[in-house]
Amino acid sequence: MINPAILLTPGPTPVPEAIRKLMAEPIFHHRTPQYRKIFGDVSERLKKVFLTENPVYTFAGSGTLAMEAALVNFHSAGDKVLVVENGKFAERFTLIAKAFGLNPVSLKVPYGEAPAPRQIGEALAKDKDIRAVCVQLCETSTAVLSDVKAIGEIVSKTDALLIVDAISGLGADRLETDKWHVDLVISGSQKALMLPPGLAFLSVSPKAKARMATAKLPRYYYDLRHYEKSIADNDTPWTPALTLVLGLQKSLEMIEAEGVDNIFRRCAENAQYTRDTLQKMGLKLFSKAPSSTVTAACVPEGIDGEKLCKIMRDEKGVVVAGGQGEQMKGKIIRICHMGAIGRKEIETGLGVLEETLKEMKSSSGSSCCCSCK
Ligand SMILES: Cc1ncc(COP(=O)(O)O)c(C=O)c1O
Incomplete structure (x- = not known):
C-alpha cells in the first residue's frame, strides 16, 4: 500500500x-488593502494562463x-444554444x-470522438x-x-x-483564448491549477460583454455586473474564498516560473508516455482525439472496471478514475497527467495498474480484449 496515496x-x-x-x-479580513493587492495580482496573472487580455472573473x-x-449572464429565455x-x-x-428556460440544440457526437468543426459550421x-x-x-x-x-474560426464569423x-483542460491542453476567438472560457481550481x-x-470577451447588456435571465450571485464593478477595485462583490485565493497566488507563481509552454509540453509528454505504456500492456485507448489532461483506456473484457479501481485505491494506494455515467461505468479507467502530477507518480500508478490487472486476470482466467470496443 502506497502511503500517502497517489492521486x-x-x-x-x-x-x-x-x-x-x-x-x-492565519486568516485575515478581505476588505483590506492586503487582500486587494493579492486579488489584483491573481486576476492579472490568471490572464497569462487563459492566454487572454480579457478580464477573468473568480x-x-x-x-x-x-x-x-456562462449561460445565464449572456442569454434570455428561449434563446437557442448549440x-x-x-x-x-x-x-x-x-x-x-433547460433549467433556465433556454432552448438547447444538441449536436450529438459519439463518446470517444471529438466534434468535427465542419458539423458546427453546418x-x-x-x-x-x-x-x-x-x-x-x-x-x-x-x-x-x-x-x-x-x-473558433467558424463561430467567430x-x-x-x-x-x-x-x-479540466486549462493549463494542460493549449487553449489560446484570444487568438482562437473564444468568448467565454470556464475553468476550476482543482485541476491543472493544483488547488x-x-x-x-x-473569462469574458468584448463580444460577450456586449451581449451581456441584452441578457434578461434572472441572476444574482454570479451576476457579472456586480463582479465587473468590484474587479475594478481588485475586489469581489461577496466574501471571497480567501484561503483558496492565497493558494492561487502561489500556484500562479509556480506556473509562471515553469512557463505555460513548458507545462503544455510536459503534460503532452506525460500523456504520450501514459498512452504508450497502456498500449504496451495490451490496453486499447478510448479517445480518438487524445488530450494532454487525462487519458482513458478500455478495461479488458472479463475484468470488472469498478473493482479494478477499488482494488487499486483501497489495497494499493493508487487512485484512478473509472467511467462516468451508465454508458461508461466499469468500461474505462482514466489516468490524469496535469497539474503537479509528475512522471514518477504516473510510472508508479501504471505499474500498479499492470500488477492489479495481472492478479485479476489470473483469478478470473480472462483474456485481454476490451470491453468498450
Ligand atoms: C470538463 C469538466 N466540466 C465540468 C466539470 C464539473 O466541475 P465541478 O465538479 O468543479 O463543478 C468537470 C469536473 O470534473 C470537468 O472536468
Whole structure:
C-alpha cells in the first residue's frame, strides 16, 4: 500500500506542499488593502494562463457554477444554444440550459470522438437563431480533446458566442483564448491549477460583454455586473474564498516560473508516455482525439472496471478514475497527467495498474480484449 496515496484522478489533483502551507496561514479580513493587492495580482496573472487580455472573473464555487454563469449572464429565455454533446460534462450544458428556460440544440457526437468543426459550421449555417456554441476543451469523462482553434474560426464569423468548458483542460491542453476567438472560457481550481476544489473562473470577451447588456435571465450571485464593478477595485462583490485565493497566488507563481509552454509540453509528454505504456500492456485507448489532461483506456473484457479501481485505491494506494455515467461505468479507467502530477507518480500508478490487472486476470482466467470496443 502506497502511503500517502497517489492521486491520479482528473480532479481534484494533488496540491503541492508550498501551496498547502500558505493556505494554513492565519486568516485575515478581505476588505483590506492586503487582500486587494493579492486579488489584483491573481486576476492579472490568471490572464497569462487563459492566454487572454480579457478580464477573468473568480467565483467561490465549483466549475459548474461558472458553466451556469456562462449561460445565464449572456442569454434570455428561449434563446437557442448549440451544445456539442460528446460526454457527461458536455451534457451538463444542456441540463443547465433547460433549467433556465433556454432552448438547447444538441449536436450529438459519439463518446470517444471529438466534434468535427465542419458539423458546427453546418449547424450554425442552418439555424441563424443559434446564439451560442458550447464545447469542451477536454471532455474529462472520455479524455477527448476538441479542436477549439478550428471551431473558433467558424463561430467567430457569426453572431454566436463560443463558450468553452476548460474546467479540466486549462493549463494542460493549449487553449489560446484570444487568438482562437473564444468568448467565454470556464475553468476550476482543482485541476491543472493544483488547488483544492472551490474556485471557478470565467473569462469574458468584448463580444460577450456586449451581449451581456441584452441578457434578461434572472441572476444574482454570479451576476457579472456586480463582479465587473468590484474587479475594478481588485475586489469581489461577496466574501471571497480567501484561503483558496492565497493558494492561487502561489500556484500562479509556480506556473509562471515553469512557463505555460513548458507545462503544455510536459503534460503532452506525460500523456504520450501514459498512452504508450497502456498500449504496451495490451490496453486499447478510448479517445480518438487524445488530450494532454487525462487519458482513458478500455478495461479488458472479463475484468470488472469498478473493482479494478477499488482494488487499486483501497489495497494499493493508487487512485484512478473509472467511467462516468451508465454508458461508461466499469468500461474505462482514466489516468490524469496535469497539474503537479509528475512522471514518477504516473510510472508508479501504471505499474500498479499492470500488477492489479495481472492478479485479476489470473483469478478470473480472462483474456485481454476490451470491453468498450
Ligand atoms: C470538463 C469538466 N466540466 C465540468 C466539470 C464539473 O466541475 P465541478 O465538479 O468543479 O463543478 C468537470 C469536473 O470534473 C470537468 O472536468
